[in-house]
Amino acid sequence: MKKNFLNPTHKGLQPIRVLEHNVLYVFENTYQDFITELKTSISKNGLQPGLTYHCLEKEIRFSNKDFDNQTPFVGLDKKIVLHETFLSFLWTFCYTILVVFDEGIQKPLLAKTYNPKNPLPEIANEALKLFDYGLSLIDNFTKWDKNLPNPEEYDDSKSFYIERTNAVYLYAIDFILLHELGHVNLGHVDESLEAHKTGSYISSHQIKEDEYAADKYAINLLLKGRENPVYQKTIEFGLIAGFSSLIFLSSKLTSKTHPDGDERIKIGLESLNLDETDNLWGIACLSLKLWTDKKGVTIDLPASTETYKDLFYLTLKKLEDKK
Numbered sequence: 001m002k003k004n005f006l007n008p009t010h011k012g013l014q015p016i017r018v019l020e021h022n023v024l025y026v027f028e029n030t031y032q033d034f035i036t037e038l039k040t041s042i043s044k045n046g047l048q049p050g051l052t053y054h055c056l057e058k059e060i061r062f063s064n065k066d067f068d069n070q071t072p073f074v075g076l077d078k079k080i081v082l083h084e085t086f087l088s089f090l091w092t093f094c095y096t097i098l099v100v101f102d103e104g105i106q107k108p109l110l111a112k113t114y115n116p117k118n119p120l121p122e123i124a125n126e127a128l129k130l131f132d133y134g135l136s137l138i139d140n141f142t143k144w145d146k147n148l149p150n151p152e153e154y155d156d157s158k159s160f161y162i163e164r165t166n167a168v169y170l171y172a173i174d175f176i177l178l179h180e181l182g183h184v185n186l187g188h189v190d191e192s193l194e195a196h197k198t199g200s201y202i203s204s205h206q207i208k209e210d211e212y213a214a215d216k217y218a219i220n221l222l223l224k225g226r227e228n229p230v231y232q233k234t235i236e237f238g239l240i241a242g243f244s245s246l247i248f249l250s251s252k253l254t255s256k257t258h259p260d261g262d263e264r265i266k267i268g269l270e271s272l273n274l275d276e277t278d279n280l281w282g283i284a285c286l287s288l289k290l291w292t293d294k295k296g297v298t299i300d301l302p303a304s305t306e307t308y309k310d311l312f313y314l315t316l317k318k319l320e321d322k323k
């Protein structure tokens with residue numbers, strides 16, 4: 001049976017449009033009563049209600065000029081802006097880490113047949129093909145081939161991973177939206193407005209400090225949603241997926257204005273107080289492995305480690321040497 005969620009009420013040009021309503025819904029319901037906090041941000045800090053959701057068949061481009069920037073941001077008018085192509089990319093990333101980790105690593109490990117040299121199962125290869133599409137959107141827009149996994153039209157047999165991906169994706173984007181909200185509530189947008197008015201300059205050091213602060217702000221709010229245990233693991237997965245997705249937008253982990261991409265993932269993981277055997281350490285390792293593979297960075301890692309947590313810290317150490 002094919003499932004088809006195509007519906008004329010969905011705003012958008014890409015299959016990710018089926019989740020457009022859910023993006024705002026999950027954001028507004030980050031935790032119980034969060035809506036009250038949002039209303040305070042609107043009345044006290046000048047946040048513009050809602051989101052600007054641009055639907056353009058354009059590549060994901062980062063630009064300092066708001067009108068040209070396709071990555072999520074909050075403008076000087078304090079309205080949070082999303083572009084559909086970035087959201088498509090984010091979904092392909094969430095799907096890929098979920099499927100490759102479960103089907104390519106965890107299941108074989110449990111069956112004691114895991115060998116990194118073995119070919120991946122078909123479903124994991126298909127996920128990697130989808131991710132190549134997602135990555136291609138960074139430089140070049142093409143339409144999503146709906147024969148590949150997507151949230152709009154799929155066979156029933158694919159629902160398990162697609163529907164889990166939808167949930168992880170919604171918390172990953174929620175994390176990103178909360179980060180942008182942090183820039184408003186912590187006074188960073190006012191700081192930029194002031195600099196604009198007076199023609200002064202905000203140092204890269206200050207911008208980086210603000211980015212750390214906005215990350216911390218977003219983590220705290222997102223994790224409040226864990227009060228509802230039903231969503232706990234999905235929220236944690238979404239947080240790590242959100243952080244991890246962002247490293248793919250650049251071929252370097254370091255930046256003048258943002259904390260290093262791998263360090264952000266580390267801060268995210270450490271904020272979760274995870275057990276050392278938690279699979280999220282493995283998900284983060286897989287994300288970094290995908291990044292090194294796709295960006296042509298070679299690091300030497302042992303064939304096995306005691307835990308994914310050990311592998312994660314070892315990977316960070318090796319990446320540090322490459323910076």
Ligand SMILES: [Zn+2]
Binds near residue numbers: 180211
């Ligand atoms: Zn930011």
